[in-house]
Amino acid sequence: MSTLQISLAIIGGLVLAGVVAYNAWVTRKSVPRLARERSAHGPDDATGDETVPYSPEDLTGHEIQRIDPVLGDMPGASTQPDPAAIAVAAAAVHVNPLLHQPERRPNLDALIDVITPLVLDHEVSGDALLAALPGTRRVGSKPFAVEGLCDATGEWETPRLGQRYRALQAGVQLANRAGALNDIEFSEFVVKAQAFADAVGAAPEFPDMRAEVARARELDAFASGHDAQLGFTLRARRAAWSPGYVAQHAAKLGFVAGALPGRMVLSGSESGQAPILSLVFDPQAAMAEDPEQSALREVALSLEVTHVPRSEQPFVRMRQAAKALAEAMDGVVTDDAGQPLSNDTMDGIGADLESLYDALDSRDLSAGSPQARRLFS
Template structure:
C-alpha cells in the first residue's frame, strides 16, 4: 500500500469518527431532558448529579385535587365551550392521599330558584331519600332538595336517621350552559311536585317569568366575568420528558392530579379548588416509557373565579411561570406563542383586580361556593 493510500485511509477514518461523534452529540442534545434523582450528596458534588428515571415515590404522601377550567377575555385567555370544558389531566402515576370531600354547598337565593315544600308533620331522612328522583338535574341545571334538620336546626341534604320539619327544592338559575329557560323551569315544577306528593308536602312555586328573567340577568353577568388565565411554557432548545417537568413542578409545590398530564398546586384551605394547574400532553405521560417522550411545551392555568383573591393566585402564577422557565430553559408565552413581557403581565394583573372587585360587588367573590357553582 502506497503512502498516499495510507494517508487517505487515515483521513477517512478520522472523518468517519468525527461523523459518529457528531451524530452522538446531536442525539444526546436533542433527547428530552430527564428527571434527576434527589441527591443526598453535598452541593457541588458531581456524584450527586446522575440522571435517572423519575420515581413516583418522590411525590408520595402528597394530596390530589381536580378542576375543570373556565375561560375569559384577557391576553393568553380563552372563552369557554360549555359542550367541551375538559382538559387532559395528571402528570405522573403516584399514590398520594386524597383530600376529604368538601361539604356540598346549600341552596342560595342568589343563584337558585327555591321552592318551599310545606309539611304538616315531620318526615324521616329515610323517607326523603327514597322519594328523591333518579336524576338530580333539570335540563342542564342542578336540582336539589334540602331539609331543615330537627337536631341541628340547619338546612342540609337529607340523611339517613335524621328527621326534618321543613323542606325546600331548588334549581340553579344559570351555569356555563346558559340561563334557566321556560322548559327547564317547567321540568323543575314537575319534578318538585312529584317529590312533594311522595312525601306529603305542598309546594309553593315562584312566578316562572320572574325567575327566568333572574336567570338571564345572572347569566349575562356571569358571561362577562368568567375567566381562565393561561400561560404556555415553551422549551428553548432541548425538549423535556414528563418526569423532568414533574420534578421541577414538585419543587414548587405541585402534586399529581387524577388523570395523566396534569399537576395541581393546592390552596391553603381544605376542599378549596387548586390555585394553579400545570397541563401537558397526556399521551406522553401514558407512554410505555414516559422518559423517552418529548414535550416542547406545557400549559399553566388559573381558573380565576374558583380561587380566592386572598391566595394571590396571579402573583403566584407569574412567579411559578418564571421559575419553571428559568429552571427548564424555557420561555413564557401566550397561547399564540407570543412572549409575555413584564408590561403585559402587569396589565393582566390590573384587569384581574377589576374582575375580583366586580365579583365581590355581586356577593359572588372568587372562590366562594356560589361562584364555583355558577362558573361550572
C-alpha cells in the same frame, strides 16, 4: 502503500470519527431530559450535575414564595383551559390527601337558585325523603336539589338517613356555563318538585316563572362578562422534556399528582377548595409504556380564576411558577399562539384580574366562594 494513500486514509478516518461524534451529539441533544436521582455530590459541590434535580424525599414541603399581586379579556394570554388532563408518570411525587376528601355541597342560595318552599304539616324522616327523591338531580342543564331543615341541628341540609325534618325546600340553579334557566327548564322544575312534594305530603309554593327566568337571564349576563380561565404555555427552547423531568421540577414548586394522567395541581390552603393551579401535558406521554422516552415540547399552566379565592394570590403564584419552571427547564413562557409573554403583558393581566375580583365581590360572588364555583361551572 504510498505516503499519499496513508495521508488520505488518516484524513478519511478523522472525517468519519467527526461524523460519528456529531451524530452522537445530535442524538444526545434530541433525547428528552429525564428525571434522575441526586448525584453523589453535595448540594454545594460545584462539580455536581445541575441537571440532576431531586431525590423523592425532596419533593414535598416546598411552597412558592408569595409576593403582592400585580384578566378578563387579556392580551397575549389564553382564556381557554387546556382540555387535556394529565398525571405524572415515573416520578416519585406524593399525592396530596386533600384531593381525596369529599367536598361538602353548598346549600341552596337565593342569590343563584330558584327556591320553592315545600310546606309540611308534620315532621318527615330522612329515610322517607331519600326514598322519594327523583332519580336524576338535574333539570335540563341545571342542578336540582332538595333540602330539609334538620330537627336535630336546626340547619338546612341534604336529607340523611336517621334524621327528621320539619321543613323542606326544593331549588334549581338560575344559571351556569350552559346558560340561563329558561321557560322549559322552569316547567320541568315545577313538575319534578311537585312530584316529590306529593310523595312526602308537602305543599309547594312556586315563585312566578317570568320573574325567575328574567332573574336567570340577568345573572347569566353578568356571569358571561366576568368568567375567566387563564392559561400559559411553557415551551422547550432546545431539548424536549420527559414526563418525569417535568414532574420533578413541578413538585419542587408544590405541585402534586392529579387524578388523571398528565395532570398536576397546586392545592389550595383549605380542604375541599379547588386547586389553585393546574399543570397539564400530553396524557398519552404520561401513559406510554416507557414514559421516560416520551418527548414533551410544551406543557400548559392554567388557572380557573373564578374558582380560586383572591387571598390565595393565584395569578402571582401562577406567574412565579411559570418563571421558575422556564428557568429550571430551559423553556419560554408564551400564549397559546406561541408568542412570548413580556413582563408588561403580565402586569396588565394582573391589573385586569384585580378589577374582575372587585366586580365579583360587589355581587357577593367572590372568586372561590361556593356560589361562584357553582355559577361558573
